[in-house]
Amino acid sequence: MDYKFSEIEKKWQKYWDDNQTFKAGTDLSKPKFYGLVEFPYPSGHGLHVGHPRSYTALDIVSRKKRMQGYNVLYPMGWDAFGLPTENFAIKNKVHPKDVTEQNIANFKRQLKSIGFSFDWSKEVNTTDPNYFKWTQWIFLKLFEKGLAYKQEMPVNWCTSCKCGLANEEVVNGVCERCGGEVVQKLKSQWMLKITEYAQRLIDDLDDIDFIEKVKIQQKNWIGRSEGAEIDFALTTGESLTVYTTRADTLFGATYMVISPEHPIIEKYKDKIENLDEIKAYQLEASKKSDFERVELAKDKTGVEIKGIRAINPVNDKEIPIWISDYVLMTYGTGAIMAVPAHDTRDFEFAKKFNLPIIQVVAGDNCDLEKEAFTNVSEGVLMNSGFLDGLQVKDAIAKMIEFLSEKGVGKKKVNYKLRDWVFSRQRYWGEPIPLVYCEHCGYVPIPESELPLTLPDVENYEPTDDGQSPLAKMTDWVNTTCPKCGAKAKRETDTMPQWAGSSWYFLRYIDPDNSDAIASKELIDYWMPVDWYNGGMEHTTLHLLYSRFWHKFLYDIGVVNTKEPYAKRTSHGMILGANGEKMSKSRGNVVNPDEIVENYGADTFRTYEMFIGAFDLATPWSEQGVKGCHKFMERVWGLLDFVKQDDNYSSDLESLMHKTIKKVSDDIEKMKFNTAIAALMSLINDFYKKKEITKGELKTFLQLLNPTAPHITEEMWEIMGFEKTIAETPWPEFDESKTVDAEIEIVVQINGKIKDKITVPQGTSKDELEKIGAENEKIKALTEGKQIVKVIAVPNKLVNVVVK
């Protein structure tokens, strides 16, 4: 009988659909498992072979959990707002809604063809008004609690298109579309105070099971540092505050540097003697993003501000103030005290502009001719008056104490994390549900008016002055103030794509609820997400944003858990066959449809899991796909030599138990490749014997079912086993039968293998030492040499050390 994968797969996909096999149960007394994968952005390119890597992995876990008796929720949806759809709409004069609809239909068809056990009754779509009603509702709550505010922020501004650009649309400093020059322009933007949650976002990582590198990356991104704010008096009579983590080096501060955007320039413009030069420098700096400014840090630029000087509070010395773009307005206070002897960037700057370098920390390996001395752990203070002789750590504390007493400094915790720029001047996003009234300021629209839907516009391009295309819809924009009834205007900015994805896991729980995000009872049952898998590239933005929103929802009593995700894992990228990232321009893109069509979904799923270590990047290989297809053929071929015996055959009994154990453990540890290898190895044994008992086949099919669900269902049916395989319990193993009675032990001399012996399981250390020393081969080889010692490790080896 041929393996007709196409027929088999269609048959079972229809069966699952018709029977709603994978619909989450309503029995809330059962133990639950909520598996989550990042929902895709339905792009026009269709599904990428990278998507199914994550989806198959948690599909396997979810299918196994169902077999283990859990009530499983494994949902899928669409993160459908976004720039590419909008750009496509602009170019082709179609409504983004229509583009989105088509793309979703295509994605859904593709996902179904791979046989994922998603509960499609829970499907969500971030662009559906019934969905974004609640995105807007959350925004209003944030606004109500003072966590949304407006601030002037730099945006990428194309001087020729006259519109704001996403970072991605800026290529080598010019506009991707028209090649025009891009500068940083200040624009008033809605911001969310994620920084208010910074400490909790760090602290609560301790209580959740995220892979370590995700925790580390999040912590570094939040970037907590303990330091001090110090006020430097200015010759204008007022003062300038800096942030530093090295208050101990204050005696070595020989100049100050402020960011080009620092407000004191505007404030003291009358006193600045070289204002033209400063203005010119500011303009240059506006052409660079923060990233470029810091990246190009090796070639420092800057201008001294003439006419104002600062006074070092610790020794009352007058020092110059410079302006330079290596100081960022977005971190600390936008101003620093420069200590060239002990900070690499300050050192480079001082060398370039011949500014004085005063050493205040002594230590070994300190060569100030070459580089700054930044070693904190070894340093001892010098040239620093009352701090001399102290260790850096103690000196910092003493200095802060001194400054506090003088009233010119205090301890300060700082975070690199910046508030979340939440507005976009775009069409294809959730409208921000606020109204601007001249009398009342920004007023939220009443909850009863949610969702605030997008009006139809004629074209989707931003206005000439960079406003959202919504600004042109005067009928929509002009409204009345919900508070005082006067004429008012709607906010025309929309939300970023991140908004809808910051809470989607809650909506899956109860997607049709029109009164709340989801019913309280269901939230209490299903949350938190038990296992969330996604890409490392989402670690610092999406993952942090959604944790922030969830904490906020916890604070206002909507959810019952502090954290949304109990466990987070991550998959590696699938690269093109040439080892490079898959992209249209490189011509190395693999279309999942072709693989499913030519080899079948089961082969595709198996290969995606067998391709390599789950968390590492791996190149695609068509040959590898063929290898997995051959495995499927061999699985199918087992039907040719089934022996009517419900037990395991005696020679394979131990291996069967070991394999159940290995596959079960490996799936939990996401070592899918070795789980499959174990099944391949087992099938080789069946083929060697040209025999498999019914009992062995049953277990084998169950172990393979989560990975290759269609073929295993079909074979299960052909064999006439009870129920469908998905409804059967996961195989059990007997620990005692996984242990071999006899074990092969390696015998070494000085760590080199000389012989192998077989001993009973658990042979003691003493016995092994004896056996090792008396081994014939060893005796012969150690003849005339002195045996220094014998090391024995039970069940592993004996090592004879000789001189």
Place this chain on the structure above:
RNA sequence: GCGGAUGUGGCGGAAUUGGCAGACGCGCUAGACUUAGGAUCUAGUGAUUUUAUCGUGGGGGUUCAAGUCCCUUCAUCCGCACCA
């Protein structure tokens, strides 16, 4: 630049976390079957000067024992806040 990772046969990768390096798969070689083979089956397959020696990006170290731990160095990949 900062942060995170990776480096093992011709290729993708295993290695119970310090204890037999190369499981499993691809490719390759030989044989069987066949009118035929880019099908299937069986066997072999790290290198070499093959009783043995060498071998996990390079260099150094710790240890009875290192792919695994430490120091150092090189290369590659991911993220860097308006791509998703």
